Amino acid sequence: xxxxxxxxxxxxxxxxxxVLTAPDAMATHLAETRGLYQGRxxxxxxxxxxxxxxxxxxxxxxxxxxxxxxxxNTGLVGGGVPQGGIVLSLARLDRVRAVDPLNATLTVExxxxxxxxxxxxxxxxxxxxxxxxSEGSCRIGGNLATNAGGTAVLAYGNARExxxxxxxxxxxxxxxxxxKGLRKDNTGYDLRNLFIxxxxxxxxxxxxxxxxxxxxxxxxxxxxxxxSPHAALELFSHLRERAGGRLTAFEYVxxxxxxxxxxxxxxxxxxxxxEHAGYALVELSSAGPDAPAELEAMLASALEADLxxxxxxxxxxxxxxxxxxxxxxxxxxxxxxGGSIKHDVAVPVSRVAEFLERATAACEAxxxxxxxxxxxxxxxxxxxxxxxxxxxxxxxxxxxxxxRFNRIVHDIVHAFDGSIxxxxxxxxxxxxxxxxxxxxxxxxxxxRLKQALxxxxxxxxxxxxxxxxxxxxxxxxxxxxxPHGQT
Amino acid sequence: xxxxxxxxxxxxxxxxxxVLTAPDAMATHLAETRGLYQGRxxxxxxxxxxxxxxxxxxxxxxxxxxxxxxxxNTGLVGGGVPQGGIVLSLARLDRVRAVDPLNATLTVExxxxxxxxxxxxxxxxxxxxxxxxSEGSCRIGGNLATNAGGTAVLAYGNARExxxxxxxxxxxxxxxxxxKGLRKDNTGYDLRNLFIxxxxxxxxxxxxxxxxxxxxxxxxxxxxxxxSPHAALELFSHLRERAGGRLTAFEYVxxxxxxxxxxxxxxxxxxxxxEHAGYALVELSSAGPDAPAELEAMLASALEADLxxxxxxxxxxxxxxxxxxxxxxxxxxxxxxGGSIKHDVAVPVSRVAEFLERATAACEAxxxxxxxxxxxxxxxxxxxxxxxxxxxxxxxxxxxxxxRFNRIVHDIVHAFDGSIxxxxxxxxxxxxxxxxxxxxxxxxxxxRLKQALxxxxxxxxxxxxxxxxxxxxxxxxxxxxxPHGQT
Numbered sequence: 001x002x003x004x005x006x007x008x009x010x011x012x013x014x015x016x017x018x019v020l021t022a023p024d025a026m027a028t029h030l031a032e033t034r035g036l037y038q039g040r041x042x043x044x045x046x047x048x049x050x051x052x053x054x055x056x057x058x059x060x061x062x063x064x065x066x067x068x069x070x071x072x073n074t075g076l077v078g079g080g081v082p083q084g085g086i087v088l089s090l091a092r093l094d095r096v097r098a099v100d101p102l103n104a105t106l107t108v109e110x111x112x113x114x115x116x117x118x119x120x121x122x123x124x125x126x127x128x129x130x131x132x133x134s135e136g137s138c139r140i141g142g143n144l145a146t147n148a149g150g151t152a153v154l155a156y157g158n159a160r161e162x163x164x165x166x167x168x169x170x171x172x173x174x175x176x177x178x179x180k181g182l183r184k185d186n187t188g189y190d191l192r193n194l195f196i197x198x199x200x201x202x203x204x205x206x207x208x209x210x211x212x213x214x215x216x217x218x219x220x221x222x223x224x225x226x227x228s229p230h231a232a233l234e235l236f237s238h239l240r241e242r243a244g245g246r247l248t249a250f251e252y253v254x255x256x257x258x259x260x261x262x263x264x265x266x267x268x269x270x271x272x273x274x275e276h277a278g279y280a281l282v283e284l285s286s287a288g289p290d291a292p293a294e295l296e297a298m299l300a301s302a303l304e305a306d307l308x309x310x311x312x313x314x315x316x317x318x319x320x321x322x323x324x325x326x327x328x329x330x331x332x333x334x335x336x337x338g339g340s341i342k343h344d345v346a347v348p349v350s351r352v353a354e355f356l357e358r359a360t361a362a363c364e365a366x367x368x369x370x371x372x373x374x375x376x377x378x379x380x381x382x383x384x385x386x387x388x389x390x391x392x393x394x395x396x397x398x399x400x401x402x403x404r405f406n407r408i409v410h411d412i413v414h415a416f417d418g419s420i421x422x423x424x425x426x427x428x429x430x431x432x433x434x435x436x437x438x439x440x441x442x443x444x445x446x447x448r449l450k451q452a453l454x455x456x457x458x459x460x461x462x463x464x465x466x467x468x469x470x471x472x473x474x475x476x477x478x479x480x481x482x483p484h485g486q487t
Numbered sequence: 488x489x490x491x492x493x494x495x496x497x498x499x500x501x502x503x504x505x506v507l508t509a510p511d512a513m514a515t516h517l518a519e520t521r522g523l524y525q526g527r528x529x530x531x532x533x534x535x536x537x538x539x540x541x542x543x544x545x546x547x548x549x550x551x552x553x554x555x556x557x558x559x560n561t562g563l564v565g566g567g568v569p570q571g572g573i574v575l576s577l578a579r580l581d582r583v584r585a586v587d588p589l590n591a592t593l594t595v596e597x598x599x600x601x602x603x604x605x606x607x608x609x610x611x612x613x614x615x616x617x618x619x620x621s622e623g624s625c626r627i628g629g630n631l632a633t634n635a636g637g638t639a640v641l642a643y644g645n646a647r648e649x650x651x652x653x654x655x656x657x658x659x660x661x662x663x664x665x666x667k668g669l670r671k672d673n674t675g676y677d678l679r680n681l682f683i684x685x686x687x688x689x690x691x692x693x694x695x696x697x698x699x700x701x702x703x704x705x706x707x708x709x710x711x712x713x714x715s716p717h718a719a720l721e722l723f724s725h726l727r728e729r730a731g732g733r734l735t736a737f738e739y740v741x742x743x744x745x746x747x748x749x750x751x752x753x754x755x756x757x758x759x760x761x762e763h764a765g766y767a768l769v770e771l772s773s774a775g776p777d778a779p780a781e782l783e784a785m786l787a788s789a790l791e792a793d794l795x796x797x798x799x800x801x802x803x804x805x806x807x808x809x810x811x812x813x814x815x816x817x818x819x820x821x822x823x824x825g826g827s828i829k830h831d832v833a834v835p836v837s838r839v840a841e842f843l844e845r846a847t848a849a850c851e852a853x854x855x856x857x858x859x860x861x862x863x864x865x866x867x868x869x870x871x872x873x874x875x876x877x878x879x880x881x882x883x884x885x886x887x888x889x890x891r892f893n894r895i896v897h898d899i900v901h902a903f904d905g906s907i908x909x910x911x912x913x914x915x916x917x918x919x920x921x922x923x924x925x926x927x928x929x930x931x932x933x934x935r936l937k938q939a940l941x942x943x944x945x946x947x948x949x950x951x952x953x954x955x956x957x958x959x960x961x962x963x964x965x966x967x968x969x970p971h972g973q974t
Contacts, residue, residue, distance in 0.1 A: 101837075102720070102836060102837035103836045104727075146673065154670075157648075160677070161644075161648060170928070174931075175928065176928045176932060177926055178926065178929060180905075181904070182833045182835065182906050182909070183641075183867040184645060184867050184869045185906035185909060186633065186906070186908045186911065187907060187913060187924075187925055188913060188930075188933050188951055189681065189684065189689070189933045189936055190634075190680040190681060190683065190684050191932055193681070196677065197673055198676055214730075233589070242774065243774055244703065244774035245700075245701075287730055288781075346669045346670065346672060348587060348668045349589060350590040377671070380670040380671050381671070382670065382671045417667055418669065419671065419672035420674060421672075421674045422669075422672060422673060426674060430674075434674055437674075438674055438675060439663065439665065441664070443675075444661075445657075445663060445940070446675050446676045448939040451939065453935065464676075
């Protein structure tokens with residue numbers, strides 16, 4: 001089938017208005033969030049239900065044309081950037097199929113925006129805890145396809161842990177209807193977790209049964225000033241011991257991080273009088289009304305044990321939001337300081353302070369003046385180990401050092417038994433790094449799975465795996481993994 | 488290679504004392520817990536480390552001889568029963584490889600007995616929550632291979648949710664070293680969950696990194712008398728709303744269940760003065776000291792709302808143990824009342840009361856006098872829907888009705904979007920039932936995964952999947968799935 005015959009077939013089923021081919025109409029689907037990549041595609045499809053998705057995938061399979069699934073296109077690793085073929089937008093699959101408060105489940109389609117999923121849970125008197133910066137525009141299908149992390153992983157786990165059932169369109173257009181809302185189900189292999197986190201390379205998630213949780217009756221939020229990352233780790237241990245599962249966030253922000261937030265984020269105010277080497281944002285959630293008093297007692301004992309230098313507890317929801325905003329602005333404000341080279345890594349929690357020291361020293365030794373902005377989910381061992389360019393250095397010249405800093409940072413991560421792709425995924429940006437650091441037996445297993453589920457290699461080719469099979473697009477069609485087009 | 492040459496090769500590497508061939512020495516490895524099946528094998532191997540496991544699997548692969556991995560051989564579905572080939576006992580791989588309290592992880596080998604894993608966690612000041620009746624003899628490798636459930640799933644999840652990393656010997660003898668202790672790791676496909684729950688048919692788990700949790704500072708246990716399963720469900724909802732993640736157990740016992748425990752279990756005493764249609768065993772765990780007072784307040788409001796008819800809270804650890812013992816004796820005492828036909832099923836929590844009513848009525852209508860003993864993890868929607876024979880009926884005659892009651896019970900489970908294998912797995916006993924009820928697309932995916940990871944079909948053949956490939960043993964070598972040899 002020729003490409004134009006394929007588009008005709010698709011237009012006949014989906015309607016011509018849902019097969020976008022004009023450059024303007026396709027633009028937002030071909031652009032990548034940070035401007036690191038520019039995609040290209042035959043067309044962008046906007047199916048409205050699972051049947052149309054299956055039809056489109058079947059037609060593409062028959063024509064041998066690649067399919068790249070897209071949710072909100074907010075990913076940070078180039079996983080949704082098409083290199084030809086068809087973009088399949090899940091945006092119109094945005095129905096809530098079922099709410100079952102007693103079973104504590106919500107069945108939603110892949111295109112539902114994450115914030116809406118949170119709202120639907122709240123409407124049922126429950127909590128869907130997945131929470132991340134792009135929640136207003138990312139879509140749940142993309143969150144699941146990438147096994148999204150975020151700030152609530154500490155207490156509730158990654159996206160993977162929040163799913164009971166899935167509906168998936170397979171590479172040949174068959175539909176796996178696995179939308180069960182069961183807490184226990186050992187009827188065979190765990191297909192669900194195979195698709196979650198596979199970044200659209202093994203199947204296309206069209207709907208999911210999500211786990212909901214009781215809403216906490218009260219929460220309390222605090223901001224602490226700390227002497228070092230080691231103190232942060234000791235503080236974390238102290239709080240976890242006392243709070244158990246009620247410790248619902250433990251985020252780390254370095255001095256430089258707070259400085260640039262205060263410099264660039266509108267309305268940001270210094271939360272403590274003095275300056276400290278680092279800061280922790282801590283949240284306690286309780287099934288009872290006493291989270292603030294409980295957190296206050298825990299902080300008092302932490303201050304007494306010299307685990308923190310200073311602390312403040314939010315006295316209102318507005319104050320809590322202001323503290324969270326300091327943390328959440330951090331991703332955005334970095335660009336005001338020039339180029340950023342970013343690493344999304346994890347190490348065992350017990351080694352996170354040691355990792356921060358070692359990696360910081362190594363980067364500073366390599367490029368004097370580089371400003372390490374390492375922040376994030378310390379309680380999960382997950383650090384966004386970002387490097388801000390030295391003041392006055394040429395931005396492009398700095399960004400050209402990306403591969404070199406990858407080697408420095410990822411070598412240390414690897415020596416710490418860590419992960420070079422903690423919560424953002426692999427996509428294109430870490431694909432070649434993965435083939436360097438991942439256990440070769442694991443890579444071989446991944447290739448066998450890819451071959452078993454997508455023998456034609458048509459689902460999101462060029463992502464996650466280097467050369468999963470001869471059928472895939474040759475490597476030279478894939479852009480360099482560390483491009484310098486950052487905006 | 489002839490079988491005897493294979494055994495010589497194995498004896499040369501493992502030592503002749505670790506290659507058991509005498510019927511007496513092999514007996515416990517060939518017997519099945521409930522006497523439903525009798526296995527047969529060329530030999531039982533007792534390797535002492537991962538290298539020896541890999542060597543043995545490689546040798547068997549070269550010889551085309553099946554390998555059945557065994558942990559404590561406590562499974563209830565015939566999953567560990569060999570039908571020829573080699574039994575590979577993991578019992579001697581019982582080292583604790585690492586304890587990291589700050590990372591809250593424990594790295595153990597597959598042969599560690601579950602109770603010992605719990606003890607090691609306790610020694611580190613932490614909790615490994617997996618808890619089930621056979622914890623004194625089952626081994627962690629088997630718990631993971633079957634994705635074990637148990638009584639702590641409500642708060643902590645199934646075995647699957649308690650694992651961060653795995654080491655696995657693959658069908659060709661390669662070793663996948665995935666022993667990472669990371670809370671976030673999105674470096675490619677989720678291999679871990681593919682092996683967990685695959686019942687030794689995709690690979691042999693030799694070690695794991697387990698997640699540990701803070702130990703609750705206090706727990707409280709109560710026994711409640713209830714008017715009906717519907718009341719049990721309302722009570723569950725009431726408690727979950729108030730306790731959130733602190734509700735660490737919610738078990739259901741019907742009137743008939745308590746009766747037979749009081750009749751047959753040594754030392755069992757009636758926990759409440761009166762009799763009730765059903766009972767709930769409830770546990771609350773708290774990071775603070777006040778679990779008893781908190782549970783008392785919750786029960787008071789439940790009694791006031793008429794969700795329970797009577798309640799008692801354990802006043803001591805001994806009393807709590809006595810209440811738990813009533814629940815845990817239930818599995819054992821059933822045999823004193825004659826034959827039992829057992830079903831391990833799950834439905835959405837919201838439908839569990841309706842399911843109990845419907846399935847009970849259907850069984851009683853089919854065989855007047857049959858005594859339904861449906862109990863278990865109501866908070867997970869997981870019911871052990873067991874049928875005790877009518878008084879005076881011939882036991883063998885009753886057990887011959889197993890396939891007929893499977894059809895009645897499983898048809899209803901299926902209509903409720905439930906699972907016919909909730910926590911015990913598929914093994915042999917539910918293999919053919921699975922091929923009847925499981926979505927054909929899911930079965931096809933399972934076969935493709937089996938083919939991709941074990942193309943020779945040598946890992947635990949005849950289990951989980953009917954006829955996964957032509958290479959497997961023909962079906963007529965597998966015993967009938969509903970044998971009547973129950974003891």
